[in-house]
Amino acid sequence: MTVRVAVAGASGYAGGELLRLLASHPGVEIGAVTAHSSAGRPLGSVQPHLPELADRPLLDTSAAILRGHDVVFLALPHGQSAALAGELDPGALVVDCGADFRLRSSAAWERFYGSAHAGTWPYGLPELPGAREELRGATRIAVPGCYPTAITLALFPAYAAGLVEPEAVITAATGTPGAGRSVKPRFLGSEVMGSMSPYGVGGGHRHTPELVQNLSRVAGEHVTVSFTPTLAPMPRGILATCSARLRPGVPAAEDAVRAVYADAFAEEPFVRLLPAGRWPATGAVLGSNTAQVQLAVDADARRLIGVSAVDNLTKGTAGGAVQSMNIALGLPERLGLPTNGVAP
Incomplete structure (x- = not known):
């Protein structure tokens, strides 16, 4: 065909x-x-x-x-x-x-x-x-959107399994191609190299409603999202760090959460849940259709942290x-x- x-x-x-x-x-x-x-x-x-x-x-x-x-x-x-x-x-x-x-x-x-x-x-x-x-x-x-791809993959298994409360806090760094190819002074090499800066702060980024839509869909209830994007001096990639509080009664046990993620991604050809102790990196997915995902449980704060890396153009x-x-x-x-x- x-x-x-x-x-x-x-x-x-x-x-x-x-x-x-x-x-x-x-x-x-x-x-x-x-x-x-x-x-x-x-x-x-x-x-x-x-x-x-x-x-x-x-x-x-x-x-x-x-x-x-x-x-x-x-x-x-x-x-x-x-x-x-x-x-x-x-x-x-x-x-x-x-x-x-x-x-x-x-x-x-x-x-x-x-x-x-x-x-x-x-x-x-x-x-x-x-x-x-x-x-x-x-x-x-x-x-x-490129941010929703990375962030949804980092969090949806936890929401689908009912592990976390319906609020998420997300910080993600992206390379410059996400802004398109037209010339804008703030994306010139001399402005970006050696510098990181936030934008769309305070719920203003256009991908926010898409994140709410995706996470609410799998959670079965409305999920609020606090999303802060940052611009990084790199030509490609997104690294998303996402967290949500564990629901009351859910043990702060990383092995149990890892089992949920492993089951969610077991048959996925383009999502790789990394072995414990290894963290996603944008350089590792450059030019590929692969998403890297890792997680941790902060037992003291009772928060799940999901981290993902994707090539934002692929x-x-x-x-x-x-x-x-x-x-x-x-x-x-x-x-x-x-x-x-x-x-x-």
Whole structure:
């Protein structure tokens, strides 16, 4: 089975990562690659790490060009996917890497994004309980945000098992590609190198309602989230440190909690629960679709701490999108996706 795939937003970081993975996918033929301001240029002028596709012309991003493909990936800025998706073939698989269709709550969307809610599509985090069933045969998929991918994997087993109270405190560090490729002074190398800084503090980050949605879904009750993101001087990766208080009556026993996590991830091809004493590192997952997870129990504070590391462009975006495509089309879930990282 070979499917013809288009990538809209191919000049950006997420689009380039999609093409890197799709170029090695044995079930894919790459069709149109599109952009906005870079339209008319060869792909190699903006994605020089893709020599096999370097001579492909970047076409205008329009429904007319994207129609006729079996799969269309939308790697566009938030708020730009909805109108375009409505003009695409109803029978094609459309995978949105932006935020337009992630949230179930219209009120949450309007509060954090300031526009009308376009709707909700099946959620492309296969490891989340019940998600694979929704993805099989789907023709529309919303890929999670990169922070919610890392954080949900670090915490959901504890919430699914009823181990922790419905409040979570999260600090996560990310590399600069999460802000996109457009030039912004605060993301210049001279501003970022040798410095870390917080942003979106006090519940202002747009991924907060997505975190609440995911954790509440598995907990079966509303979970409040205090999320502080930080910008780190690295080109890729997310390291998330997440904690929640153990429920009364739950023993502060790390072995018991580890058994819950081991059971949750036992059949997951892209989540690795590390051996006791080893901690996730962004460098270990560079370029891979693997998430590393570790946990600890602070017995004195009666808090569970879950730590995860992902490559925000691979497992956090493009890899998760390809993984979800594989499931939707009935292909082997691992197809075209690297589990090994790149070092040093």
